[in-house]
Amino acid sequence: MPTEEPLELLQTAAGAEKGRNIHDVVKASTASLSSPSGGVVEDDDAELSDETINRFLREAEERMRVSSALLNSSTVVNKISMTKFPKLDPGSALANAPIKSQGSVSRISDPSMLVSSSDRELADTSAAAGGISRVDRAASKKTKEDKEKTAGANWFDMPRTDLTPQLKRDLQLIKMRNVLDPHRHYKKDNTALPEYSQVGTIIEGNTEFFSSRITKKDRKRTIAEELMADEGNRKRFKKKYEEITSSKRSGKKEFYRKLLAQRGSSKI
Amino acid sequence: MADKSRFYLEQSIPELQELEKKKIFTKEEISAITKKRSEFEHRINSPAPKPTDFTRYAEYEMNLDSLRRKRQTRLGVNSRSHAGQRRIFFLLDRATRRFPGDLGLWMQYIAYARKERSSKVLAKVFASVLKLHPAKPELWIFAARHAVEVNADVTEARGHMQRGLRFCKGSRELWWEYAKLELVFVAKVLARRRMLGIDGAPAPSDEEQKQAEAEAEAAMDLDDDEIKLPTVSADELSGKPRKDHLVDAAALEDITTNPALNGAVVGAIFDAAVKEFPGDMAFVRGFWDLVMGFETLHCRGALLERVVVHVLDVAPTDAEMLMLGVQLPVVGVSVANPIFPARLGTVLDNMREAAEKAVPRGVLYERFATFMVGLLKSAMEEEGADEGVKTVMFGTLVKYFKAAEAVDEASVELYMRWVETMKMRGKAAAAVEVAERALLKYKGHKGLQKAIKRIQAQEEL
Numbered sequence: 043m044p045t046e047e048p049l050e051l052l053q054t055a056a057g058a059e060k061g062r063n064i065h066d067v068v069k070a071s072t073a074s075l076s077s078p079s080g081g082v083v084e085d086d087d088a089e090l091s092d093e094t095i096n097r098f099l100r101e102a103e104e105r106m107r108v109s110s111a112l113l114n115s116s117t118v119v120n121k122i123s124m125t126k127f128p129k130l131d132p133g134s135a136l137a138n139a140p141i142k143s144q145g146s147v148s149r150i151s152d153p154s155m156l157v158s159s160s161d162r163e164l165a166d167t168s169a170a171a172g173g174i175s176r177v178d179r180a181a182s183k184k185t186k187e188d189k190e191k192t193a194g195a196n197w198f199d200m201p202r203t204d205l206t207p208q209l210k211r212d213l214q215l216i217k218m219r220n221v222l223d224p225h226r227h228y229k230k231d232n233t234a235l236p237e238y239s240q241v242g243t244i245i246e247g248n249t250e251f252f253s254s255r256i257t258k259k260d261r262k263r264t265i266a267e268e269l270m271a272d273e274g275n276r277k278r279f280k281k282k283y284e285e286i287t288s289s290k291r292s293g294k295k296e297f298y299r300k301l302l303a304q305r306g307s308s309k310i
Numbered sequence: 311m312a313d314k315s316r317f318y319l320e321q322s323i324p325e326l327q328e329l330e331k332k333k334i335f336t337k338e339e340i341s342a343i344t345k346k347r348s349e350f351e352h353r354i355n356s357p358a359p360k361p362t363d364f365t366r367y368a369e370y371e372m373n374l375d376s377l378r379r380k381r382q383t384r385l386g387v388n389s390r391s392h393a394g395q396r397r398i399f400f401l402l403d404r405a406t407r408r409f410p411g412d413l414g415l416w417m418q419y420i421a422y423a424r425k426e427r428s429s430k431v432l433a434k435v436f437a438s439v440l441k442l443h444p445a446k447p448e449l450w451i452f453a454a455r456h457a458v459e460v461n462a463d464v465t466e467a468r469g470h471m472q473r474g475l476r477f478c479k480g481s482r483e484l485w486w487e488y489a490k491l492e493l494v495f496v497a498k499v500l501a502r503r504r505m506l507g508i509d510g511a512p513a514p515s516d517e518e519q520k521q522a523e524a525e526a527e528a529a530m531d532l533d534d535d536e537i538k539l540p541t542v543s544a545d546e547l548s549g550k551p552r553k554d555h556l557v558d559a560a561a562l563e564d565i566t567t568n569p570a571l572n573g574a575v576v577g578a579i580f581d582a583a584v585k586e587f588p589g590d591m592a593f594v595r596g597f598w599d600l601v602m603g604f605e606t607l608h609c610r611g612a613l614l615e616r617v618v619v620h621v622l623d624v625a626p627t628d629a630e631m632l633m634l635g636v637q638l639p640v641v642g643v644s645v646a647n648p649i650f651p652a653r654l655g656t657v658l659d660n661m662r663e664a665a666e667k668a669v670p671r672g673v674l675y676e677r678f679a680t681f682m683v684g685l686l687k688s689a690m691e692e693e694g695a696d697e698g699v700k701t702v703m704f705g706t707l708v709k710y711f712k713a714a715e716a717v718d719e720a721s722v723e724l725y726m727r728w729v730e731t732m733k734m735r736g737k738a739a740a741a742v743e744v745a746e747r748a749l750l751k752y753k754g755h756k757g758l759q760k761a762i763k764r765i766q767a768q769e770e771l
Contacts, residue, residue, distance in 0.1 A: 090705030095658065099651040102698035106648040125501065127494045128603060130455040130467075130487050136448040137413035139421035140365045146376035150369050155362045 193238040203239040210235070212265045221282070222269070315351035322347065325393040332387050334378060346370060354404070361412045364405035368418065371398050395426055406435075410442050413449075424460070432456070440470075447481035450474025454491060464495050482593050485583040486600055492575045493600070497607050499571060565608075573609035576601075577616050584620055591631055594621055598634055605642065614638055629674035632664040637681050645689045651699055658706055665713070672719030675710050679727040682707050686734065707731050722752050729761050738765050 090098070142151045150156060157165075192199040203209070213235055220228045246255045262268040269275055326343065329335045335343070350367040353359060375394035382389060402419040409415055416439045423431040436453050443449050450470050457467035471488040478484050565571045580597060587593040594617060601613045618638050621631040639656040643649060661678055668674035686703045689695040711728045714720040725748035732741035745762045749755065 090702065090709070095702050095705065096655065098698040098702050099655045102696035102702075103648055103651040105698070106646070106651065106696050110646070110648050127497055128490060130451055130458065130491060132448040132451040132455065132487075133483055135446075136452055137417050139417040140362075140414050141369050141372065141418055141421070143372065143421075143425060146373075146380060148369050148372040148376070150365060155365060158360055158362060 197238065200238045200240055203236055205235065208264050208266070209241065212241075215265050215269070222275075311352070311355045311357065315348070315355040318351050318355075319344070319348055322393075322397070325397075328389070329378070332385075332389065334381050334385065334387060343374065354408075359408065361405070361409045361415055364401065364408070364415060365418065368398060368401055368405070368422075371401060372422070395428075398422060399428075399431055406438075413439075413443070413446075416443075420456075429461075432460075440473075444474075444477040447474060447478040447484040450478070450484060451487045454487070458491065458494075464491070467491055479586050482587065482590075482596060485579065485586070485593070486596055489576050489579045489583075489597060490600055492579060493573075493604050493607065496571055496573065496576075496609070497604055500565070500608070503565075571609075573607075573613045576609075576613055580613070580616060580620070584624075589624065591621075591625060591628060594631065595634075602641070610642060611638075614641060627667050627669040629668040629670045629672075630677060632668050632674060633677040633681065636660040636664050636678065640685070645685065645692045645695045645699070651696065651702075654699060654702065658702075661706075661710075665710075670719075671717060672714060672721055672724070675714035675719065676721050676724045676727075678710055679707060679714075679724050679731075682710075683727050683730055683734075686731070690734065704731065704735055720748075720751070722748065722755055722757065725752070726757060726761065729758075729765075733765060738769050741765050 138151075140150055140152060140155055141148050143149075190202075192201055215222075217231050220226070256268075260268065260271065262271055326335075326340050330337060330340050350363070350370065353363045354367060371394070375398065378394055381387075399422075402415070402422060405415045406412075406419055416435070419435050420432065420439070423435060436456065440449060440453060450473070454467040454470040454474075457463050457470060468491065471484070471491060474481075474484055475488065583593065583597070584590075598614065598617050601610055601617070604610055614634075615638065618635040621628070622635060625631045636657060639653040639660070640650065643653050664674060665671065682703060686700065686707070689700050689703065707727075708731070711720070711724065711731075714724055725744065729741045729745045729748075732738075732744060742762055742765055745758050745765075749758050749762075752758065
C-alpha cells in the first residue's frame with residue numbers, strides 16, 4: 043500500500059460505523075490513488091473515493107445535528123397532514139355529456155350534432171341550396187373528366203360503348219330476344235345497356251360450313267336488318283303487332299267509334 | 311309512428327293547459343311549443359331516429375323548463391307539478407332505451423340528474439349503465455367517484471371498484487384508481503383525526519399554522535382535480551381543547567396497531583394486481599408514482615418498500631426498476647434533515663450494487679443522474695443543506711457521468727444533466743466542454759446546441 047493520505051483515509055473508513063466492507067474500501071482507495079488528484083477535495087471534477095464520501099457524509103450529519111438542535115430545540119417538527127387529495131380520474135375514455143348547461147341556458151357543445159350528416163350532405167348538394175350543388179358540382183365535373191375511356195387492362199382495354207342508333211336497336215333486340223322465337227324461352231333481362239362494349243363478327247370455322255353458317259345472301263350489317271330480311275319473320279311480327287294493338291284498342295275510342303257507327307246505321 | 315308521437319304529445323296537454331291558465335305562457339307560445347314538440351316527437355318516433363334527435367329534443371326541453379321556472383318565480387306563481395323535470399327524465403330514459411350503446415346519452419342522463427339533485431334517478435341510471443357496460447373500466451371509476459364525492463360513501467365506491475375489477479381485470483387504470491381510492495381514504499381518516507384533535511399530536515405551532523394557511527391559499531387556485539379540506543380543527547373551532555372524549559382515546563390514538571390505517575389494503579391491492587400483470591413494469595411504475603403522490607402519508611415508505619421488494623423479485627436486472635430501489639432510502643427525507651447524509655450513503659451503496667446488475671446500464675445511469683440532479687437542486691434551494699452533502703452529490707454525479715461515458719452508454723439526456731450539473735457548480739467552461747463532447751456523439755442535437763448558446767450568453771453578461 044502506498045503511504046501518504048490513504049492511511050488516514052483507511053483509518054477513518056474503518057472507524058465508520060456504517061458497516062462498510064473493508065475489502066471495498068481498500069479497492070476503492072487504490073482506485074482513487076491511481077487517478078492523479080485522488081484525494082483532493084476541492085476539485086470536484088475528480089471522482090471522490092468511497093471513504094472520502096463516507097467521511098463527508100458523517101461530518102455533514104454531525105454538523106446538521108448540531109445546527110438543527112440549535113435551531114429548533116424547543117419545537118418538535120410535526121408532520122403536517124394532507125389537506126389535498128387527488129380525485130379519482132376516469133380518464134379521457136369516458137364520453138362527455140353532449141349538452142353543456144351554464145346557469146339556466148343549455149347548449150349542445152358540439153356543432154356537428156346540430157345537423158345530421160345526411161342532412162348536411164343534402165343541404166350541400168340538392169335544390170335546397172338554390173339549385174346549385176355547392177359540393178357536388180366540382181365532384182361531378184371531376185367524375186365526368188375522370189370517366190375512364192376504357193374498361194381497363196383487366197378487360198383488354200375494351201372501349202366505351204359508341205351508341206349509334208343501329209347499335210342501340212341491336213342491343214334492344216338482344217334484350218327482347220324472347221319475342222323472336224315463340225319456342226325459345228329466356229330469363230328476364232332488366233340490365234342496362236353495357237357501359238363498355240365492342241361489336242364483332244363471328245367467322246365460322248372450316249368444319250362449320252354445313253352446320254352453322256349463314257349464307258352470303260342472308261348476311262346483313264345488323265341483327266335488325268337480318269331479321270327484317272326474312273319473309274316469315276316479317277309476317278309473324280305484323281300478325282303479332284295486330285293482335286296486340288287490337289286488344290289494346292278494344293273499348294275506349296274504338297268501342298265508341300263502333301257504337302257511333304252502329305247508331306248511324308240504325309238511323310238509316 | 312304518428313299515433314305513437316301523438317300519444318306522447320297528448321300527455322303534455324294538461325300541463326300546457328295549466329301553464330296557459332296560470333298565464334305563464336301565452337296562447338301563441340303554447341302553440342309554438344306544441345309545434346316544436348310535435349316536430350321533435352315525430353323525429354324521435356321515426357323508423358330510424360338518431361341519437362342527436364334525442365339530444366336536441368332534450369336541449370329544447372331543458373331550456374324551456376328553465377324559462378318556465380324563471381317566469382314562475384318572477385310572477386310569483388307556484389306550481390306543485392314537476393312536469394318539466396319529469397318530462398326530461400322520461401325523454402332521456404326513452405333515449406337510453408333506444409340507444410343503450412350510446413354513452414354520450416347516458417352521460418347526459420347522469421349529468422342532468424346530478425344537476426337536478428335527484429339521487430333516486432341517479433342510483434337507477436348508474437345501476438343500468440353499469441349493467442349494460444360492465445366492460446368499460448372508466449364507467450366503474452366514474453361511478454366510484456360519484457359515490458365518494460356526492461354520496462360520501464366509501465363502501466359503495468369500494469363496491470363499484472371491486473365489481474368493476476371482476477369484469478375488467480386487465481385494466482391498469484382501474485387497479486390504480488382502486489389503490490388511489492384506498493390511499494385517499496386512509497389519508498382522509500388521518501386528516502380527520504387530526505382535525506378532531508384525536509391523533510395524539512400536540513397542537514400545531516403558530517409557524518406551522520401559517521404554513522398550513524399558506525398551503526391552503528395556494529390550494530385554492532389549484533385545478534379541479536383535487537379535493538380541499540379546511541385546515542381548521544375542532545379545537546380551534548370551539549375555542550377550547552376538548553377533553554370529554556367518551557371513547558377510549560388511547561385506542562383511537564394508536565394508529566400503528568390498525569393495519570387498515572397502515573396501508574394493508576393498498577398492499578393487498580398491489581399484490582392482487584401484479585398477479586394480473588406479470589412482468590408489466592409500466593403498471594408497477596404507475597403504482598409507484600401514485601403512492602409517491604401521497605407525500606405526508608405515514609405508510610408511504612412501507613408501501614414503496616413493498617413495491618421495491620416485488621420488483622427486485624420479478625425483474626432484478628431491469629434498470630428502471632432498480633432505480634426505484636436505489637432512491638427508496640431518501641424518499642420523503644428532507645435535504646435539511648440530519649438523517650439525510652446517512653440515507654444518502656445508503657443510496658450510493660445501492661447504486662453501486664445496482665450498477666453491477668442493471669441490464670441497459672445506460673438507462674440506469676440516466677435515471678440516477680436525473681434523480682440526483684433533482685436532489686441537488688432541492689439542496690441548493692433549501693437553507694439547511696450541508697456543503698459536504700452537496701460536494702458528495704457532485705462527486706457522485708461526476709463519477710457516474712464518467713462511468714456512463716466509459717462504457718459508451720451516455721445518452722443525450724445524460725449529457726444534458728451533466729451540462730446542468732456543471733452549470734450549477736459554476737463551471738461554465740467545463741459545461742461547454744461536456745456539451746461539445748456530446749455533440750461529437752450526437753451531431754446536430756438541438757437541445758445541446760441551445761444549452762451551449764445559453765451558457766455562452768450568460769458568460770458574456
